[in-house]
Amino acid sequence: MTPPPPADAAVLSTRSLLAGEGHRGGTLPSWAPWGALGGALVFCAAALAALGWFTIALTLVFGALIGIVAVYAWSRAVEGARRAKDRAITMAIASAFAVAMAPLISLLYEVVRRGVQGLSWEFFTSDARGVVGGGGAEHAIVGTLVIAGCAALISVPIGIMAAIYLNEYGRGPLRRALTFFVDVMTGIPSIVAGLFAYALFELFFGPGIQMGIMGSVALSVLMIPIVIRSAEEVLKIVPNHLREASYALGTPKWKTIAKVVLPTAFAGLVTGVMIAIARIVGETAPLLVTTGVVDSLNANPFQGRMQNLAVYAYNEYRSPGVMKQASYDRAWAAALTLIAIVMILNVIARLVYRRYKTETR
Amino acid sequence: MEGRKLRGMFGSQTKPETEEGQNTMSQAGPVTETSSQAPGTVSARRAKTLEAKGVNLYYGDFHAVENVTMTIEPNKVTALIGSSGCGKTTFLRSLNRMHELTPGASVKGDIYLDGEDIYGGGVDPVAVRRLVGMVFQQPNPFPTMSIYDNVAAGLNFNAGKVSKGDKDAVVEKSLRGAHLWDEVKDRLDRPGSGLSGGQQQRLCIARATAVSPEVLLMDEPCSALDPVATLAIEDLIAELKKEYTIAIVTHNMQQAARASDNTAFFNLDESGKPGHLVEIGTTEDIFTRPKQKETEDYVSGRFG
Numbered sequence: 325m326t327p328p329p330p331a332d333a334a335v336l337s338t339r340s341l342l343a344g345e346g347h348r349g350g351t352l353p354s355w356a357p358w359g360a361l362g363g364a365l366v367f368c369a370a371a372l373a374a375l376g377w378f379t380i381a382l383t384l385v386f387g388a389l390i391g392i393v394a395v396y397a398w399s400r401a402v403e404g405a406r407r408a409k410d411r412a413i414t415m416a417i418a419s420a421f422a423v424a425m426a427p428l429i430s431l432l433y434e435v436v437r438r439g440v441q442g443l444s445w446e447f448f449t450s451d452a453r454g455v456v457g458g459g460g461a462e463h464a465i466v467g468t469l470v471i472a473g474c475a476a477l478i479s480v481p482i483g484i485m486a487a488i489y490l491n492e493y494g495r496g497p498l499r500r501a502l503t504f505f506v507d508v509m510t511g512i513p514s515i516v517a518g519l520f521a522y523a524l525f526e527l528f529f530g531p532g533i534q535m536g537i538m539g540s541v542a543l544s545v546l547m548i549p550i551v552i553r554s555a556e557e558v559l560k561i562v563p564n565h566l567r568e569a570s571y572a573l574g575t576p577k578w579k580t581i582a583k584v585v586l587p588t589a590f591a592g593l594v595t596g597v598m599i600a601i602a603r604i605v606g607e608t609a610p611l612l613v614t615t616g617v618v619d620s621l622n623a624n625p626f627q628g629r630m631q632n633l634a635v636y637a638y639n640e641y642r643s644p645g646v647m648k649q650a651s652y653d654r655a656w657a658a659a660l661t662l663i664a665i666v667m668i669l670n671v672i673a674r675l676v677y678r679r680y681k682t683e684t685r
Numbered sequence: 686m687e688g689r690k691l692r693g694m695f696g697s698q699t700k701p702e703t704e705e706g707q708n709t710m711s712q713a714g715p716v717t718e719t720s721s722q723a724p725g726t727v728s729a730r731r732a733k734t735l736e737a738k739g740v741n742l743y744y745g746d747f748h749a750v751e752n753v754t755m756t757i758e759p760n761k762v763t764a765l766i767g768s769s770g771c772g773k774t775t776f777l778r779s780l781n782r783m784h785e786l787t788p789g790a791s792v793k794g795d796i797y798l799d800g801e802d803i804y805g806g807g808v809d810p811v812a813v814r815r816l817v818g819m820v821f822q823q824p825n826p827f828p829t830m831s832i833y834d835n836v837a838a839g840l841n842f843n844a845g846k847v848s849k850g851d852k853d854a855v856v857e858k859s860l861r862g863a864h865l866w867d868e869v870k871d872r873l874d875r876p877g878s879g880l881s882g883g884q885q886q887r888l889c890i891a892r893a894t895a896v897s898p899e900v901l902l903m904d905e906p907c908s909a910l911d912p913v914a915t916l917a918i919e920d921l922i923a924e925l926k927k928e929y930t931i932a933i934v935t936h937n938m939q940q941a942a943r944a945s946d947n948t949a950f951f952n953l954d955e956s957g958k959p960g961h962l963v964e965i966g967t968t969e970d971i972f973t974r975p976k977q978k979e980t981e982d983y984v985s986g987r988f989g
């Protein structure tokens with residue numbers, strides 16, 4: 325005696341309830357959005373070519389529009405109105421994202437395409453001293469690393485200690501005032517930082533002074549507020565109960581900060597520092613003023629002018645030698661090298677974050 | 686004379702005071718103790734008494750706790766019960782000077798540890814917290830540290846140079862004392878945050894006892910735990926009182942009845958008014974013969 329099967333009506337109504345309102349029962353194949361989009365693009369390309377108006381941009385714009393409309397109509401017929409709307413909006417958002425990415429991708433593409441033509445063994449291993457219309461950018465690469473490295477050495481301790489002050493010690497109006505000034509500092513135009521560093525060193529060394537460390541000081545003016553801001557955010561999310569656990573063991577405040585707060589925040593702090601370095605490593609204007617333009621390798625930040633990649637690129641473009649194209653190629657190669665450095669910094673930041681992030685509630 | 690004695694007891698730089706002939710509160714305290722004692726054995730010792738006299742606690746202008754006078758007896762478990770928001774946590778945190786860490790918070794009145802005013806002049810709050818440890822409502826092991834380093838944290842932070850052997854001994858003794866040793870002895874180098882909630886709370890208890898405090902304050906230590914883990918902690922508390930003076934906040938009446946010797950009942954007349962101590966007595970008296978009608982209503986489940 326098995327129980328009678330449930331009435332058909334009841335089964336149907338439960339199923340349709342589960343499927344949701346306006347449901348038609350069918351499902352589009354998983355390739356449907358891509359298939360429709362591809363079809364629409366091919367159709368548009370053919371149609372525009374037939375009319376003699378073919379361009380890639382027009383094809384993409386009309387192809388995406390027609391693709392979205394096609395998927396909407398198809399889904400509405402098979403799946404119902406609600407699912408169709410959902411699909412259309414998903415595709416529209418994905419298209420908007422593609423539009424946002426387009427400049428970045430075309431920039432990268434362009435820099436890589438032109439940059440590789442200037443890359444050579446010589447580019448990395450020789451400077452440009454006494455060479456007419458040739459030479460490499462070793463001096464600029466070394467200069468970039470030295471100047472940015474010194475800037476980081478100056479900015480990281482100052483920035484992190486300032487953030488510790490603001491987050492762990494600062495109270496009331498003083499804290500608010502300092503936060504305000506940090507915000508103002510983040511908005512300082514970079515040329516102003518350069519002029520400030522120049523004026524500062526001119527006081528001690530007289531007019532016309534240019535050396536690597538001046539550039540580092542100028543970049544620090546730009547970098548310190550970035551480090552403070554990011555470090556403050558990271559320290560803020562270290563949960564208070566960890567500080568209290570440390571205090572309850574009879575630990576003084578400074579030791580609690582050194583042994584509990586900073587280690588917990590370590591991954592975030594490193595990430596913030598890397599991103600701050602990436603931000604300033606490509607600065608041009610303040611370095612033109614403070615470190616000058618020079619053709620030969622100089623790795624001593626305390627003596628003489630120092631070249632860097634941004635100024636190098638600028639200079640190769642502004643005053644190309646007799647072989648113009650070779651100069652332009654070197655400028656692009658310098659740009660590509662800069663982008664590579666920034667990317668490496670970002671990758672390091674991510675790796676450090678993955679490796680050292682701490683789960684906190 | 687009085688001032689010198691205070692500083693002798695709480696000044697963080699002072700050498701151990703040995704005249705009382707019991708475990709000292711010095712930085713080397715836990716090490717000397719364990720080196721003369723096999724790990725894992727629990728020997729009775731007389732811990733210290735905490736006495737609150739006319740304690741009033743404030744958050745800015747808000748009067749949170751009014752005029753509490755009570756004694757927390759040595760080597761006993763004193764339960765603090767009462768409805769939510771009546772100031773149990775606030776009062777508990779005043780007992781090891783954690784209350785003043787909240788911006789704007791202030792304290793009036795006196796609290797004595799074996800007769801010495803912990804709010805007296807010349808007293809270092811950091812030294813007070815070394816003597817009066819705390820276990821929090823949410824288990825909060827340090828997420829960057831291994832199980833071993835969590836237990837050794839107090840020594841690593843505050844005890845200067847301690848030899849590896851001494852540290853091992855303290856860690857083992859504390860973990861055994863917290864009934865956690867057998868569960869973690871094979872993975873001491875794994876992160877403490879990988880343990881279950883109940884294990885994490887026992888790890889926090891081990892961390893607190895590793896610095897050999899006199900008093901342990903526990904703020905609803907079981908509220909985030911399941912019943913089995915809760916029973917494990919209650920057993921542990923019964924064990925710990927042989928060595929420590931214990932004050933435990935709980936909102937669980939059965940827990941107070943099971944695990945405590947004395948019970949203090951806090952209440953507040955209405956929200957926004959300060960909480961106050963209604964009565965304190967032996968747990969048996971409070972649960973069977975309360976003096977106040979309020980207490981009777983609360984312990985019998987009729988909130989008035």
Ligand SMILES: Nc1ncnc2c1ncn2[C@@H]1O[C@H](COP(=O)(O)OP(=O)(O)O)[C@@H](O)[C@H]1O
Pocket residue numbers: 744747749767768769770771772773774775776787957
């Ligand atoms: N950090 C704080 N700042 C301001 N008021 C607080 C703070 N912590 C607790 N209070 C207030 O103090 C009173 C007592 O709180 P609490 O001690 O946490 O009570 P209980 O632990 O008994 O539930 C409550 O009214 C609460 O809102």
Ligand SMILES: [Mg+2]
Pocket residue numbers: 773774775
């Ligand atoms: Mg509470």
